[in-house]
Amino acid sequence: MGKKTNRIVRKTFGDGRWFPGNRRTLAATVNGYIENAKIDNLGGRIVAAIAPHAGYTYSGKVAGYAFRAIKDNAMRGHHPDTVLVFGISHRGGGKGVAIMDGDAIETPLGEVALDREAAELLVSESPRISFNYAPHAGEHSAENEIPFIQEALPNTKIVVGLIGDHDRETVDDLVRALGVLSKKKKILVIASSDMLHDPDYSLVTRIDGETLEKVKAMDWDTIREEWRPSKQIFCGIMPVLAAMQFAKSQGCQKGIVLNYRNSGDDFPDSRGQWVVGYASVVFVVPE
Numbered sequence: 001m002g003k004k005t006n007r008i009v010r011k012t013f014g015d016g017r018w019f020p021g022n023r024r025t026l027a028a029t030v031n032g033y034i035e036n037a038k039i040d041n042l043g044g045r046i047v048a049a050i051a052p053h054a055g056y057t058y059s060g061k062v063a064g065y066a067f068r069a070i071k072d073n074a075m076r077g078h079h080p081d082t083v084l085v086f087g088i089s090h091r092g093g094g095k096g097v098a099i100m101d102g103d104a105i106e107t108p109l110g111e112v113a114l115d116r117e118a119a120e121l122l123v124s125e126s127p128r129i130s131f132n133y134a135p136h137a138g139e140h141s142a143e144n145e146i147p148f149i150q151e152a153l154p155n156t157k158i159v160v161g162l163i164g165d166h167d168r169e170t171v172d173d174l175v176r177a178l179g180v181l182s183k184k185k186k187i188l189v190i191a192s193s194d195m196l197h198d199p200d201y202s203l204v205t206r207i208d209g210e211t212l213e214k215v216k217a218m219d220w221d222t223i224r225e226e227w228r229p230s231k232q233i234f235c236g237i238m239p240v241l242a243a244m245q246f247a248k249s250q251g252c253q254k255g256i257v258l259n260y261r262n263s264g265d266d267f268p269d270s271r272g273q274w275v276v277g278y279a280s281v282v283f284v285v286p287e
Helices: 023-036 056-075 116-125 143-152 168-182 201-216 220-226 237-249
Strands: 009-011 044-051 082-088 097-099 104-107 110-113 129-131 157-163 187-192 255-262 275-286
Touching: 023 056, 023 143, 044 056, 044 237, 056 143, 056 255, 056 275, 082 143, 082 168, 082 237, 097 116, 104 143, 110 143, 110 157, 116 129, 116 157, 116 168, 129 168, 143 157, 143 187, 157 168, 157 237, 168 187, 168 237, 187 237, 201 220, 201 255, 201 275, 220 237, 237 275
Parallel strands: 009 104, 044 187, 082 157, 082 187, 097 129
Antiparallel strands: 044 275, 097 157, 104 110, 255 275
């Protein structure tokens, strides 16, 4: 008899909290967000994207735009071999990039295979990138994108990483490693991030608009300079910087903002209490 292998299957923590815990309800919810988003032909291959990661009631409608674009792009012949999702730890992370280990991650929609080959390549490229599951336990920022990936790109392998610091060298190493990986596989990088959090609805709307203009211009240096703990223009600033720099390295010249809303638009009672911005952005390499 052959040796029995024990598969490691991680499980999402947001079931019934950040997104519906019932398979049928979750599928209907995610597909509804994707199908209701209207996207023009972007005329190239999407190599990176920014998508929000709040509870689906708040940000799912906006996230649907990024994944509608990704789904349509795949149907036009630009299906990625692997999707790499990068988030942050809301509880404070360690140094570098923590890659989820294991064979698969299970959401209410079923299992998604983790691309171990791709993950091992990233880890081999820098001591700042390592297999470390601990920061992922209970963290929603990256995992909230996974049900959208399952519906937009069924049966596509993924890599899930959390960036735990704000060191420029961490982003530089990650972008370099992604460049190496991109020569072996067709990859799509997703930065999981919400935007400004503040009680002032007008302030959030204005600052987010200014930030998205810089995203469109690929001006990540100014975005980096303007970010600070008291003014988090992106809460997932490091994943955003990595996605933008990777996209530029692949030949992308601009960011395309597909949709923006904040919680004050859909929940006016939140104005003056707590308003959070959400945006869907894609980065396209022309054909």
